[in-house]
Structures are given as structure tokens and as C-alpha cells.
Amino acid sequence: MSTAPAPSRDPKPDAEPEIVISVRGLRNSFGDQVIHDGVDLDVRQGEILGVVGGSGTGKSVLMRSIIGLQTPDAGEITVFGQPVIGRGDSELQPIRKRWGILFQGAALFSTLTLAENVQVPLREFYPRLSEKLLDEIAAYKIVMVGLPPDAAPKYPAELSGGMRKRAGIARALSLDPELLFLDEPTAGLDPIGAAAFDQLIRDLSKRLGLTVFLITHDLDTLYSICDRVAVLADHKVVAVGTIPELLALDHEWIQEYFRGPRGRAAEEANEAAENEAAANAGTGDAER
Ligand SMILES: Nc1ncnc2c1ncn2[C@@H]1O[C@H](COP(=O)(O)OP(=O)(O)OP(=O)(O)O)[C@@H](O)[C@H]1O
Ligand SMILES: [Mg+2]
Numbered sequence: 001m002s003t004a005p006a007p008s009r010d011p012k013p014d015a016e017p018e019i020v021i022s023v024r025g026l027r028n029s030f031g032d033q034v035i036h037d038g039v040d041l042d043v044r045q046g047e048i049l050g051v052v053g054g055s056g057t058g059k060s061v062l063m064r065s066i067i068g069l070q071t072p073d074a075g076e077i078t079v080f081g082q083p084v085i086g087r088g089d090s091e092l093q094p095i096r097k098r099w100g101i102l103f104q105g106a107a108l109f110s111t112l113t114l115a116e117n118v119q120v121p122l123r124e125f126y127p128r129l130s131e132k133l134l135d136e137i138a139a140y141k142i143v144m145v146g147l148p149p150d151a152a153p154k155y156p157a158e159l160s161g162g163m164r165k166r167a168g169i170a171r172a173l174s175l176d177p178e179l180l181f182l183d184e185p186t187a188g189l190d191p192i193g194a195a196a197f198d199q200l201i202r203d204l205s206k207r208l209g210l211t212v213f214l215i216t217h218d219l220d221t222l223y224s225i226c227d228r229v230a231v232l233a234d235h236k237v238v239a240v241g242t243i244p245e246l247l248a249l250d251h252e253w254i255q256e257y258f259r260g261p262r263g264r265a266a267e268e269a270n271e272a273a274e275n276e277a278a279a280n281a282g283t284g285d286a287e288r
Contacts, residue, residue, distance in 0.1 A: 018045040020211045026075035028061055035061050037235040048212040050222045053232030059215045063181055068092050097125050100172030104183040106164045108156040114167050115152040121174045141170040162193040183215045198225045219266035
């Protein structure tokens with residue numbers, strides 16, 4: 001939760017997770033429209049943090065502030081312990097190399113092939129890489145996200161929506177990031193495609209030890225892969241915690257969101273999946 005940390009039962013002083021992103025007192029406005037006023041948030045190393053909030057509450061603006069694309073009116077943001085606000089592109093370059101971004105809508109370059117799209121960050125940060133190496137890295141990332149190797153020379157218009165999302169992830173992973181920003185990655189996918197995509201994110205985050213800042217409206221995603229969820233409402237982060245911790249709070253939007261018909265359906269689906277996994281694990285043990 002965002003309130004004072006509970007006393008730790010672990011005696012080791014280094015048990016506290018490292019903070020990868022820290023946001024304090026963030027304020028953003030556009031003209032008279034106040035978007036954020038006093039946003040505080042910590043993202044811990046290795047976690048998948050879901051960010052939720054009604055449409056227009058400023059989730060994408062928060063992400064843009066953290067990655068230095070939006071200059072806030074006030075506040076402090078650090079990423080990997082480095083201040084972000086007010087620093088130019090070149091000053092930010094060392095930390096920009098350490099993160100990957102999937103913007104809302106995937107935003108691939110339509111005139112570039114899939115492989116060329118994946119190579120864009122590589123060409124920016126490592127201009128001396130040979131074409132051969134660029135092709136090899138792109139081919140590796142394309143397979144890593146579950147796309148067929150023969151998709152590499154295709155243009156975005158020749159890919160399905162789900163493939164484009166995977167392509168966006170391949171590009172976000174091109175620099176072997178430690179931190180991944182994903183803005184609505186499953187929007188527009190069918191439920192099976194969205195579930196497969198969730199698993200891809202989960203697997204990649206575990207395999208690569210990634211920290212993930214994941215903006216989503218997708219309740220299934222929140223239940224199935226997020227370690228904690230931050231709720232943006234009333235211009236701030238009103239709560240951060242596991243879903244059971246959030247459900248215990250008396251906040252109207254949180255209750256409507258998680259207790260509404262879609263929230264209940266996602267909760268039931270998640271319980272069923274967990275029961276099935278437990279049952280399968282039990283069978284496996286019995287066989288051994
Ligand atoms: N560059 C900009 N100039 C003016 N207003 C902006 C700008 N960017 C965002 N806004 C406004 O800020 C508010 C928050 O936008 P943002 O894109 O962060 O919402 P969001 O929470 O990501 O919504 P959604 O869930 O629909 O993606 C909106 O009212 C939007 O119109
Ligand atoms: Mg948005």
C-alpha cells in the first residue's frame with residue numbers, strides 16, 4: 001500500500017526492494033485543465049505495476065512525464081536514481097538506453113518493415129552497428145516475442161493487430177532494457193490474443209528480470225500478471241497495492257471498477273485459472 005510500510009518480518013535490512021521509478025509531488029496541467037496535482041508513486045525493481053484510472057485521468061501523461069517527454073509544472077521524478085525532469089535528450093541518454101517503450105496504439109513506423117522498426121532504437125543509440133548485426137538482433141527479438149521469422153520483412157499494414165503489438169514489444173526490447181513502459185498493450189486484442197499477450201509480458205519480465213510500468217484498462221491483465229496496481233483518480237495516485245488490498249479500500253471508483261460486472265468476471269476467471277494450476281501441480285506431484 002502507499003501508506004507507511006508494514007513492519008517487516010524479514011530481519012535482513014536489504015530485503016526492501018529497490019525503487020526503479022520514484023515520483024513525488026507531480027503536477028501537470030494544460031491551460032486551465034489540471035491533470036495531476038500531487039502524484040506520488042514508487043515502482044519497485046522487478047515488479048509488474050499496473051496503472052489504472054478512468055479515461056483522461058492522465059495515465060499516458062504520467063508515463064510521458066516519467067520518460068521525459070512531458071515537462072511537469074512541479075514535482076520530482078527519478079528513474080534508476082537519476083532525476084529526469086528538465087534534462088535534455090542527450091543528458092537522459094544513459095537512462096533512455098535502459099528502458100523500452102510501447103506507446104498507446106503501438107505506433108510502428110508504417111514505411112519501415114518489422115525488422116527495420118525493431119532496429120530504430122539500435123540505430124539511434126549504437127550508430128556503428130553493422131547491418132549484419134542489426135539484422136541478427138532484429139531477427140532474435142522478433143522470435144523472442146513469438147512472431148514467425150518470416151514476418152521480419154513485412155510492413156505494419158501486412159501484420160494483424162496482435163502481431164503489431166508483439167512487434168511493438170520487440171522494438172521496446174531492442175536495447176535489452178531493464179525497465180519496460182507499456183501503454184494499453186492489450187487494447188483492441190481479442191480475449192485469447194490478450195491472454196497470450198499477458199503471458200508473453202509475464203514470461204519476458206520473469207526471464208529478463210524486467211520492471212514493468214503497465215497502463216491498462218484490462219481487468220484480466222491486472223488479475224493475471226500485475227504484482228501491484230496503482231489507481232489514478234482525483235488528480236493523484238489514490239492507492240497502490242495488490243488487488244485484495246485495493247478491494248479493502250472504501251473508494252468509490254475502485255469499488256465500481258473492481259466490483260462491477262467486468263471486475264467480478266475477471267476475478268472469477270483468475271480464481272478458476274489459479275485452481276486449475278494448483279490442481280495440475282497436484283497431479284504432477286502425484287505422478288513423480
Ligand atoms: N499535449 C496535450 N495538450 C493538451 N492536453 C493534453 C495533452 N496531452 C494530454 N492532454 C489531456 O490530458 C488529459 C489526460 O490525458 P491522458 O492521455 O494522460 O489520459 P489517459 O488517462 O491516458 O486516458 P486513456 O485511458 O483514454 O488513454 C486528457 O484530458 C487529455 O486531453
Ligand atoms: Mg492513455
